[in-house]
Amino acid sequence: MTQESNSSFPKGIYIHFPFCLKKCSYCDFYSIPGVSASIRDQYTQALLHEIDRQAAVTCSSNPIQSIYFGGGTPSLLSSGQIARVLERVNARFQVDAGAEITLEANPATLDRDKLVGMLEAGINRISLGVQSFNDNELQMLGRVHNSSDVFKTIDIIKSLPLKNYNIDLIYGLPGQSIEGWLGNLQQLMSCHPRHISMYLLQLDPVTPMGQEVDSKRMLLPDDDSVADMYYAGIDYLTGKGYRQYEISNLSLPGAECRHNIFYWQAESYLGLGAGAVSYGKGRRWRNLPDINAYLNCCQSQETCPIEELEHMDEQGIISDAVILGLRMTDGIDLERFSQRFGIDLASYYKEVIKLCRAQGLLEMEQGRLFLTKTGYFLSNQVLCRFMA
Amino acid sequence: MQDKIRNFSIIAHIDHGKSTLADRLLEMTGALSQREMREQFLDKMDLEREKGITIKLQPVRLKYQARDGQEYILNLIDTPGHVDFSYEVSRSLAACEGALLVVDASQGIEAQTLANVYMAMDLNLEIIGAVNKIDLPGAEPEVVMQEMENVLGLDQTEVLPISAKLGTGVIDLMEAIVKRIPPPQGDEEAPLQALIFDSYFDSYKGAISYIRVVSGQVRKGNIIRMMYSQKEYEVTEIGVVSPYMTEVPVLKAGEVGYLVAGIKNVKDTRVGDTITGANHPADKPLPGYQEVKPMVYCGIYPLENIDFERLRDALDKLKLNDASLFYEPETSDALGFGFRCGFLGLLHLEIVRERLEREYDLSLLATAPSVVYKFRLTDGSELYISNPTHWPAPQKVDQIMEPYVKASIMVPHDYVGGIMELCQEKRGLFVTMEYLTPHRVLMTYKLPLAEILYDFFDALKSRTRGYASLDYEVIGFEVSDLVKVDIMLNGEAVDALSFIVHEEKSYFRARTIAERLRRIIPRQMYEVIIQASIGSKIIARENIKAMRKDVLAKCYGGDITRKKKLLEKQKEGKKRMKQIGHIEVPKDAFLKVMNIEED
Numbered sequence: 001m002t003q004e005s006n007s008s009f010p011k012g013i014y015i016h017f018p019f020c021l022k023k024c025s026y027c028d029f030y031s032i033p034g035v036s037a038s039i040r041d042q043y044t045q046a047l048l049h050e051i052d053r054q055a056a057v058t059c060s061s062n063p064i065q066s067i068y069f070g071g072g073t074p075s076l077l078s079s080g081q082i083a084r085v086l087e088r089v090n091a092r093f094q095v096d097a098g099a100e101i102t103l104e105a106n107p108a109t110l111d112r113d114k115l116v117g118m119l120e121a122g123i124n125r126i127s128l129g130v131q132s133f134n135d136n137e138l139q140m141l142g143r144v145h146n147s148s149d150v151f152k153t154i155d156i157i158k159s160l161p162l163k164n165y166n167i168d169l170i171y172g173l174p175g176q177s178i179e180g181w182l183g184n185l186q187q188l189m190s191c192h193p194r195h196i197s198m199y200l201l202q203l204d205p206v207t208p209m210g211q212e213v214d215s216k217r218m219l220l221p222d223d224d225s226v227a228d229m230y231y232a233g234i235d236y237l238t239g240k241g242y243r244q245y246e247i248s249n250l251s252l253p254g255a256e257c258r259h260n261i262f263y264w265q266a267e268s269y270l271g272l273g274a275g276a277v278s279y280g281k282g283r284r285w286r287n288l289p290d291i292n293a294y295l296n297c298c299q300s301q302e303t304c305p306i307e308e309l310e311h312m313d314e315q316g317i318i319s320d321a322v323i324l325g326l327r328m329t330d331g332i333d334l335e336r337f338s339q340r341f342g343i344d345l346a347s348y349y350k351e352v353i354k355l356c357r358a359q360g361l362l363e364m365e366q367g368r369l370f371l372t373k374t375g376y377f378l379s380n381q382v383l384c385r386f387m388a
Numbered sequence: 389m390q391d392k393i394r395n396f397s398i399i400a401h402i403d404h405g406k407s408t409l410a411d412r413l414l415e416m417t418g419a420l421s422q423r424e425m426r427e428q429f430l431d432k433m434d435l436e437r438e439k440g441i442t443i444k445l446q447p448v449r450l451k452y453q454a455r456d457g458q459e460y461i462l463n464l465i466d467t468p469g470h471v472d473f474s475y476e477v478s479r480s481l482a483a484c485e486g487a488l489l490v491v492d493a494s495q496g497i498e499a500q501t502l503a504n505v506y507m508a509m510d511l512n513l514e515i516i517g518a519v520n521k522i523d524l525p526g527a528e529p530e531v532v533m534q535e536m537e538n539v540l541g542l543d544q545t546e547v548l549p550i551s552a553k554l555g556t557g558v559i560d561l562m563e564a565i566v567k568r569i570p571p572p573q574g575d576e577e578a579p580l581q582a583l584i585f586d587s588y589f590d591s592y593k594g595a596i597s598y599i600r601v602v603s604g605q606v607r608k609g610n611i612i613r614m615m616y617s618q619k620e621y622e623v624t625e626i627g628v629v630s631p632y633m634t635e636v637p638v639l640k641a642g643e644v645g646y647l648v649a650g651i652k653n654v655k656d657t658r659v660g661d662t663i664t665g666a667n668h669p670a671d672k673p674l675p676g677y678q679e680v681k682p683m684v685y686c687g688i689y690p691l692e693n694i695d696f697e698r699l700r701d702a703l704d705k706l707k708l709n710d711a712s713l714f715y716e717p718e719t720s721d722a723l724g725f726g727f728r729c730g731f732l733g734l735l736h737l738e739i740v741r742e743r744l745e746r747e748y749d750l751s752l753l754a755t756a757p758s759v760v761y762k763f764r765l766t767d768g769s770e771l772y773i774s775n776p777t778h779w780p781a782p783q784k785v786d787q788i789m790e791p792y793v794k795a796s797i798m799v800p801h802d803y804v805g806g807i808m809e810l811c812q813e814k815r816g817l818f819v820t821m822e823y824l825t826p827h828r829v830l831m832t833y834k835l836p837l838a839e840i841l842y843d844f845f846d847a848l849k850s851r852t853r854g855y856a857s858l859d860y861e862v863i864g865f866e867v868s869d870l871v872k873v874d875i876m877l878n879g880e881a882v883d884a885l886s887f888i889v890h891e892e893k894s895y896f897r898a899r900t901i902a903e904r905l906r907r908i909i910p911r912q913m914y915e916v917i918i919q920a921s922i923g924s925k926i927i928a929r930e931n932i933k934a935m936r937k938d939v940l941a942k943c944y945g946g947d948i949t950r951k952k953k954l955l956e957k958q959k960e961g962k963k964r965m966k967q968i969g970h971i972e973v974p975k976d977a978f979l980k981v982m983n984i985e986e987d
Contacts, residue, residue: 014945014946016946029946070946199941199942200937200939200941202940202941202942223911223935223936223937224933224936224937226936226937227936227937230937247939247940247941247943248941248942260944263943263944263945263948264943269945271945271946275946276946277945277946277947277948277949279945279948284948284949286946309949310949310952320948320952323952323955324943324948327943359913360913361913376939377936377937377938377939378913378935378936378937378938378939379938379939379940380938380939380940380954380955380958381913381935381938383940383955384955384956384958384959384962385959385962387952387955387956387959
């Protein structure tokens with residue numbers, strides 16, 4: 001039997017802000033381009049209502065370890081608005097004193113005053129969506145910032161007592177060479193981030209860029225080239241003292257993103273805001289991605305309409321935990337897994353493990369089950385076999 | 389009684405409007421009300437209706453009030469419109485006194501149609517020509533009528549212009565049937581002779597035979613005998629189809645109807661057999677009976693070995709309704725347990741395979757179609773082989789023979805050069821060439837059947853922009869320089885991919901197939917080397933580089949459900965793969981690899 005119970009929900013809180021200055025050409029998340037001051041106010045107000053309501057129905061005995069403002073572009077909110085939301089979370093939930101509190105930010109939306117205000121509000125980690133240091137690439141991605149915005153923002157951050165920041169980069173762009181990609185990483189080094197997410201560009205066909213590629217007006221680098229970029233990137237950053245802890249994430253030791261680790265360790269989290277997903281007890285649901293419905297029901301003190309995404313049985317919960325857990329380079333601690341889920345993975349998935357090990361994609365050593373380095377970029381071949 | 393009966397067939401090329409004409413006849417004779425009417429009413433299978441092709445219509449009895457004030461019975465007996473079923477065509481025609489030749493006003497006569505009309509003429513049938521689709525913009529009825537006169541000797545002034553879709557000219561057509569087709573003239577008092585021209589299996593009644601009574605009469609309760617199989621049965625029901633099954637007390641000479649006699653299997657009521665009375669049998673059966681032999685073979689395997697028994701059950705059930713389907717169990721190192729199946733032709737193969745998958749919910753894997761090869765061995769014995777795996781050792785072989793066909797190709801004269809080139813490529817031998825009109829040519833070639841199986845039809849269409857039509861009949865075995873090519877994946881021969889090819893073409897085909905496999909087999913964890921060999925000699929080689937990328941770069945809280953769906957799909961995709969050694973091969977690879985033209 002699983003050991004999860006209501007008293008441990010949630011371990012983290014995710015707050016979604018589904019607005020952007022402009023929609024990026026590769027983005028398939030729920031967000032709306034353009035946002036007015038009044039919408040920001042109303043949305044903040046609605047978040048406060050939802051915090052109240054959710055706090056009333058959850059009774060966690062464990063303090064919240066992580067709060068994450070994601071989007072969209074949550075850095076479009078003012079520091080005052082962020083402060084009000086965080087105050088309310090602190091008032092309604094028990095938040096650990098050392099909790100990681102992250103704000104996703106677009107470099108073009110930050111200035112010194114705003115950053116100072118964000119820190120005062122309680123933000124202690126910034127995740128910057130840089131994506132590239134090459135202005136042509138940024139333009140192709142439809143980003144609103146350029147590389148000089150990035151350096152300005154980094155200079156400001158470095159002058160503040162904020163040490164924990166992440167930079168996102170994308171590789172595998174049309175026309176990008178391995179040299180071009182490594183050039184981006186060299187620029188990145190001058191920013192001294194503690195945490196780096198490097199993502200392969202994977203396009204949903206509904207995005208403008210996805211359609212360009214589908215219609216062959218844009219050509220992505222082939223599989224061999226992107227695999228070379230991936231491993232060259234990992235090797236380069238490892239050489240600079242970063243440790244890879246997940247398929248696409250690296251950090252200086254100790255600076256792993258706690259919030260994301262919750263996802264991959266199948267820990268529970270509460271999502272607030274329109275379109276935000278929550279997880280607990282084998283169930284995933286999300287607030288409907290409809291701004292007006294969200295604002296209306298919050299104003300009228302009603303519960304926000306949700307959409308059930310998944311309701312997993314025991315088998316489903318286990319396979320979910322494996323699929324997520326294997327994304328991390330440390331993999332799965334078999335002993336801990338068996339305490340938590342009551343099964344011995346090594347025998348439960350004996351045949352699959354044997355096959356994947358024979359293919360050189362998976363390894364089992366010292367009580368851990370983990371992907372090999374070759375396995376990272378071929379992980380779907382492993383993960384799909386663990387599907388319930 | 390007989391002088392009010394007219395028995396006729398419709399001869400038409402696929403798409404020339406046979407089903408639509410049948411619909412109009414049903415409607416205009418009042419056999420069906422508007423409410424009961426649906427398109428292609430007489431098409432038997434869903435598959436036919438779906439594909440928009442009609443292999444064969446149900447026979448039907450229509451009552452027609454003619455202009456002379458008399459009521460006539462018109463029996464429509466269809467001919468299958470495909471080269472795979474030419475024996476059935478001949479038996480349907482043999483059940484009639486006349487035939488309607490329906491030709492599309494913009495397409496003209498096609499080779500297949502021509503062959504069937506010649507067959508009807510040989511059987512002394514009265515031919516009524518009709519030019520259909522005269523309502524369409526591209527229609528050239530005069531040109532087609534002229535062609536019918538030149539090619540078939542029909543009087544063009546007697547050819548009727550019609551539009552089956554709109555009903556134009558259909559009454560005149562029925563009048564012509566009444567006036568020009570002679571009534572049947574069998575002796576009602578003579579011993580029973582009834583020709584079986586079709587049969588099907590009904591799960592309640594057993595095998596149901598469609599018959600034309602040529603002489604004598606048959607009633608419920610009669611003991612009948614099948615003159616070829618010599619089996620005897622008691623008739624439990626007779627009736628007519630109008631267009632629903634209606635019991636009648638007696639079917640007499642000249643009439644067409646159905647007969648039920650507790651027959652368990654359609655193979656006991658073979659098309660072409662003669663039914664006679666067990667007590668007063670006829671002296672001899674009606675002429676023309678043949679055992680139909682499969683022309684084309686392929687291996688059919690369940691994707692999951694566990695489904696073998698289900699596949700056997702499904703084949704047993706299909707066989708109840710399809711006397712020409714042949715199958716026997718076989719084993720393949722690569723594919724496990726399955727069946728070697730024999731078919732009348734490629735369409736027949738495709739229909740059976742689709743029905744197995746669709747009606748019996750089986751996931752199947754089919755190997756490339758093959759003809760039967762005949763061997764004369766050094767010890768003087770003969771051997772027939774339909775599966776390349778059973779190819780005898782070369783030192784034991786004295787002579788190898790393969791089936792040849794006589795192919796008739798009708799084509800506008802502009803394309804004669806292209807056809808000659810194609811037939812030469814396909815090892816064809818020129819026989820004759822005849823101008824049917826100043827613009828249309830009938831070319832006859834001798835060709836190996838195997839060449840027709842691969843891609844001949846597609847090549848013919850693409851080289852003549854669809855204007856050529858083809859008919860063929862098997863004429864026998866001829867000595868040929870054939871070799872067996874084996875395909876190896878990472879050094880392991882995959883028996884199901886072996887193929888037979890003419891020696892001169894072996895290198896080319898081996899290279900094509902190796903290259904095709906390179907494209908069909910997805911990248912695997914390891915490099916895959918594809919080799920083609922004749923004996924121990926490697927004649928082609930390709931390699932598939934190892935897979936490098938298969939990853940979901942991002943997977944966070946809001947996204948997990950969606951990403952899991954992708955993994956779910958991928959897991960399902962693995963089910964469409966056949967594991968051969970360490971290599972995952974898509975199940976359709978075995979067929980796809982032989983479709984040379986599909987590039």
